[in-house]
Amino acid sequence: MIDKLYQDSNLVQFYDYDNPWLESYDVISSFVNIDDSVLDIGCGTGTLASELIHRCKEIYALDISLEMLTIAKEKTSNVNWIHASASSFSFDKQFDFIFLSGHSFQTLLTENDRLKLLKNIENHLKDDGTFVFDSRNPLVKEWTTWGEKDSIRYFKHPNYGIIKAWNDWEAKGEIITYQTFYEILHSDKRWVASSQISFPKKEEIDSLLDQAGLSVKHVYGDWQLNPYTDKSDEMIFVGSKRIINLE
Secondary structure, rough: OOOHHOOOOHOOHHHHOOOOOHHHHHHHHOOOOOEEEEEEOOOOOOOHHHHOOOOOOOEEEEEOOHHHHHHHHHHHOOOEEEEEOOOOOOOOOEEEEEEEEHHHHOOOOOOHHHHHHHHHHHHHHHHHHHHEEEEHHHHHHHHHOHHHHHHHHHHHHHEOOOEEEEEEEEEEEOEEEEEEEEEEEOOEEEEEEEEEEEOOOOHHHHHHHHHHEEEEEEEEEOOOOEEOOOOOOEEEEEEEOOOOOOO
């Protein structure tokens, strides 16, 4: 399914205004060192990658959306912008730090695609490298707050003025289908996109990480890096390759 929210320029134009700098970006930035090579998987419009390039040696940033990458390339030419799928990319190099932000992990709707991604991380991560990614905790059912009443928000667009945005949703198993609406305030001009994301359980993610040969050092429950509990909003996985000592 083509996700118009991320792959239709009419909707992508609203992305940065509806998704400003996130709290998670500050934490992810703290993992980056000046001599690091970095891989950003699911970079979107490149807000974080274009900032991190000032803090590290090099960044490869990939996304499946050409429309997103078009905006990203306007922010800087110093990042290696790559059009590729998170579950099938391949580079002839390894990285010190690999991350997915903004719940990009949840756009992978099948267990098979999630495993392919994690194996790709293992293949592209240096032996002493670090990975980070986040996924919402399905136990707290955050999607129940995505109805129109709870999700209404406003932002200013340079061409259209004030935009009213909101969502609605429906659930089918661990897959949530949600609609995103953008409407010019006090007009009948409206854009809408339907998207799907998954809410895999922590136990499933733990199993896939193990199958992929990745070792988890920490699971945090929020971006203040408090320990994960069943009541946490987030599941933030931080780890490395599983190194087997043959001695």
